[in-house]
Amino acid sequence: MDFIIAKYNYWIYIILMMIGFYAMIVKNNLAKKVVGMNIFQTALILLFISTGVKTGGATVPIVIGDAHGHAIPGTLHAIDYINPLPHVLMLTAIVVMVATFGVALALLIMIFKRYKTIEEDEILEIRRKEAFT
Amino acid sequence: MIRRHEDIIIESLARFLTPFIQAFALYVLFLGHYSPGGGFQGGVLMGASFILLVIAYDIIEGKRRITEKFNIVLNATGVMVFSGTGLLCLILGGEFLDYSQLAAILPVGPEEARGLGILAVEIGVEITVAAIMVSIFLDLASAGEHEEALK
Amino acid sequence: MSTQYPALIVIVPLMSALICFVVGWWNRNFCYKIAVAAIAVSFYSSVVTMKDVMANGVIHYWVGSWEPPWGIEYVVDYLNGYMLIIITFISLLAVIASKKSVEKDFPEKAPAFYSIFLLLVTGLVGITITGDVFNVYVFLEIASIAAYALIAIGKRDHAPMASFNYVIYGTVGACFYLIGVGYLYMVTGSLNMADLAKLLPDLYNSKVVLVGFAFLLVGVCIKMALFPLHMWLPDAYSLAPDSVSSLIAPLMTKVSAYVMIRIMFTIFQPVFSFEMLPVGSICGWLAVIAIFVGGIRALAQKDLKNMLVYILVAEVGYIVIGISVGNRIGLTGAILHIMNDAAMMACLFLIVGAIAYKTGITDITQFRHMNQKMPFTMAAFTITALSMVGLPPACGFFSKWYLVLGAINANQWVLVVTLLISSLINAILFFRVIEYAYFYPHPEHGAEEHVHATSHGHAEIVMNEAPLSMLIPILIMATLILVLGPFSGKIISSIIQFAIPAGF
Amino acid sequence: MKTLDIIGWFAVLTTGALLIYGTAEMPNWGDPNSPPSTHVSPRYIEKADEETHTPNMVTAVLADYRGYDTMGETTVIFTAGVSCMMLLRRRQGK
């Protein structure tokens, strides 16, 4: 039980990742694939954020200091703040996510213009028909 | 294609909100050093303000506010500011993106120069993100038919 | 830091992409020149960097002057420098050759096209030059997104669908890679390759490291299109515009192969990859299947470009065989084959582009009299084909030689036999084309070919060669294919043997 | 159910199983002594303000220590924007 409680974030991340992955490769609707892609990437972000967490009084990674916000050098301790590195990485990952999302949607529109559908099996059917004629 | 519905409440609300969102976007950008936020979040907000206008009015209005060529220039300018800052550092004799070199041309010490360098690149990020968000939205919302939208 | 050239390799194409995009909005003709100039500078920088590496050893360039593992560093060693030269050189030729076909296929998209083209090159060199695992992911995404877009504008009808499939597979691959990075980060707290290499040996028994390694590898294999994960490749590459496939096809898979070598030999030690895990044998078997599946599917194609992309699937198998045998000679062969295959694929795709540009023909059965219509192009094709078949003195033979030697040293006889049989499959594939192009007489009547009788009664076909901007890259590439072969010993003794991790 | 679906399910379940297998030995959630909290990040927390004059460590790391990543990120979004434009718009430039 301890095993499950101590890592419940990780279990949720695995579940989300499997859901996203499932949608990406099994779903027939292309838009659903894109949704799955989004869920997949978000789950990944959850994984990274979870690695940075510190329990035991650590706070957000912004220095608590004087009126200007700056702290006296040497007074900061790693134990007091949450690890900022995963956050940085994930900011990048979110950007990548939205960029991929945008391109995928643009492709979706192109595909719809061409085939008038975004169901994969119907598209394959159209392609097969066109290959014969 | 987004059509205009001439709904006075939505239109005036959007027009009313836009400056506030933009101000907040700038706030997020400049306070990025001291609080959550920074170029990326600010940029998305900035972009969102234009997107709001476009949704409330239509693409024609949106393109009146931010013309296509201006958008194109902004797109590239942001990344250019970022990499240009880096290149400036390189020209000043340091490594690429070594902002402490900016102290040579700014009246501050290397640490503060780094802080200012961060601000500079955050501005670059903000510009690009804002412009690109608008650009992607316009492309998606019009399915690429800007010209038709303008007719 | 004495030299800034490593930074220029990446920065110049990147900034030129921005300039190109803006300038192109006002005058479209500048884009091509900017792109060529930018990649030429990048190529020059990589040559200088490589010389520096050969003179002074490994270059560490700390971006932002933060020492690793806190900052990001460029690490240019022999393997890197070698890859950078290959990438920039082939990009240079590809961009030079792209001029006419861009003008023909999508002139109105030229600014965006060249901008994305440069971004793709940026992504590829960025992946190669960096010494940070997360940075690899970022540049991988730049390259991938650029590739999605470039593939989707293909003239052929189904390109967007192929590109969409590529988006899905590519994202899965990149995400798997990122999961692997996350797992490694979780147990080491570091993202720097050298630092990881130092920290990981103590953790080799950890399940987390094992899973991380597996995900890294699977992610890279998707990007590389190793056998069961290759489904996206044939469609995507064959439907891409000709000017794009001559860049993407030779380089994307090779760069992924480079990342694979980095993962297996730099981040992890061969001890882990080969002795603690059965990676070698799994990859070896997959490569064998890849070679046969690629070869057999290629046999079924009538379209030259479709044939080439299936051959590409098989060629990936070669490189993986070299990596998976797990000895020095095999790895030498793999690294050599990265170069040779990049050269051959670039040449073949350039030729396909040239032929399609000039005659619009891609169907092999319509290649009659191609040798008279486009003699230089077909001569280059013949040289490349012989190289693909593995006939000396073209370069394909030499990498195959090392691969075979490596497989023999590892006592992997199945791999040896596969390599040998696959050259026969390649022979059938390419001699079929050569036969059609050179030996089929009787031009079809009513076709648009300019046929007229000459003095001695034989029909002669007017030469209709590709424009110089296409022909010169093709000829350079073909010459290189011939020259690189005999010089491969020199390349190995001066570069590749230092690129292989010491003590392996 | 199509064969493709079965392969898909198989892939999903394999991936999940592999992840669960790996999770068993992960450091506990929020452990302040886990390697990510002790190896590289302490320097960011303790020195970022001093070295870059930026109290928000995330910003400092994002734009300075790993500024190159961020440049890559910006390039990614730029690439996406140009891609969308190239894919969807008919007319570009003159």
Place this chain on the structure above:
Amino acid sequence: MIWQFDLILLTLVVICAVAAITVKDLLSSAIVLGAYSFLMCLIWTGMGAVDVAFTEATVGAGVSTVFFVAAIYHTTRRTKD
């Protein structure tokens, strides 16, 4: 951080994810995806990742949803699965 609250959020996230890929209307899917992103951003705030949460709130719940709706506008809402 209250772990019960956390647990509820995580459960909700999973429910939203499942809903987003099973619902038969793409527009609903887009909205549910927005909700999913928003819940995710709450979780991250709980973990102290304020910057990431901020970004996710603007991007995931905001702009992405708008993009998705815009794209659906030009394709179709219909889906078979």
Place this chain on the structure above:
Amino acid sequence: MEVVSSITPLLTVLVSAVGACLILATGERNRNLRESWTIIAAVIKFALVVSMVPLVLEGKVIEFTFINLAPGLPLQLKVDPFGMLFALLASTLWIATSFYSIGYMRGLNEHAQTRYFFCFAVCLSATMGIAFAGNLITFFIFYEILTVATYPLVMHMETEEAYLGSRKYLVYTLIAGVVLLFALAVIYSMTGTLDFTPGGFLAGHGIHTGLLIFLFVLLIMGCGVKAGIMPLHEWLPTAMVAPTPVSALLHAVAVVKAGVFGTLRIILYVFGPILLHDLGVWLILAYVVSFTIIVSAMLALAQDNFKRRLAFSTVNNLAIIILGAIILTSNSITGGMLHLVNHGFMKIALFFVAGAVFVKTHKKNVSDLDGLGRQMPLTFGAFTICALGLAGVPPACGFISKWFLCLGFLEAKEIFFLIVLLTSAMLDIAFFGPIIYKAFFAKPKPDVSPHFDEAPMLMVIPILCATAISVMLCVSPNAFVHVFDIARMAAMSILGAG
């Protein structure tokens, strides 16, 4: 053995490659210039080869190394007596074939002549490379170039039959190449060297006996395809669709001789007599080639197509050469090497005759030759001398080589193989006899004019020259370029070292 470093071997190889480029550059525009390139290259090549003869006779080895392909694996040319022998044969015959080709091609007004002459020159380049190859990898490289360069020549006619023939040729030779490559890789990874050494280099590396036998089989298969050893000869008769000069090239100069040359290199310079004796495989190979000798001679009897009959005769003679080498006595090796040269001269004359007949009368079959001998007396006179020479009858040089073979067999007390040799000589007479008889004594067919009507001079002169050299090599084997001495030296170097 003293080693001299010189660039001449490289020049020898490059001459025809440069010639090939010039031919291609000249093209159809100026046919005389194009063909003069061929002649010039051939003459220069011959001069270069001959210029190296004195050095070889002094017992020196001329060496040239281009570049190291890998540690212990140089791309190297080395002129030793055996290579010299082959180079002499090839360069002499190239001159003859060049003149003959011009006559033949112009006589028939063939298409794609530039391609023909280009490939021809490349072939010769590759043949020189094979002759002078200093190690197996260099040998292999030129061997594969030869394969590729002959493929368009076989394909030349561009008929359905030609496609089939050339495809078959390509399949056989490429598979052989792959097998050879495999064996090479194994040997290299076991021994770390591939240099040809008189008396063999494989012994003493601790390779398992089974593997050695396997390697021997692979190598012999690899070279045996081109040499037409019996179960692998299938491509040879089908490749007869090629134009006659090509067939002459295939059968007398380049391809099959390269195969035989390679086989001899493997027997004598890779494995070596001692190792082969220890392994006991020599006897098996000897039986296989004996089988080839008898069966091919019988098959030749059954052929009506003139060129196919000659093709089977070639298979027969090649097997005789290999038999001589594999018996592994000094005399038999000398005999085998001499027969390599002698058969080349005689067989090329025979093929030239077949081509001359075809150009003149468009007749392909033996049964149509009735009375042609009286119409073309010079041609058929040469034919008679050479055909009898192949059977071992003086005054053509087949006599000398067969004599030494017989001596060798007696020396080794291998009476069975002696009988095989003599039987094959009988069969030779049996299948050449009818041709001679028909040509001179049969009643002419109605379409044969009774007047003297020789083929073009460009074709007759090469025939006469080849015949003259054949006769001269019999009368005085050492007169011309010391062929006999060179062969003797090669044989002695192998057995001396072993």
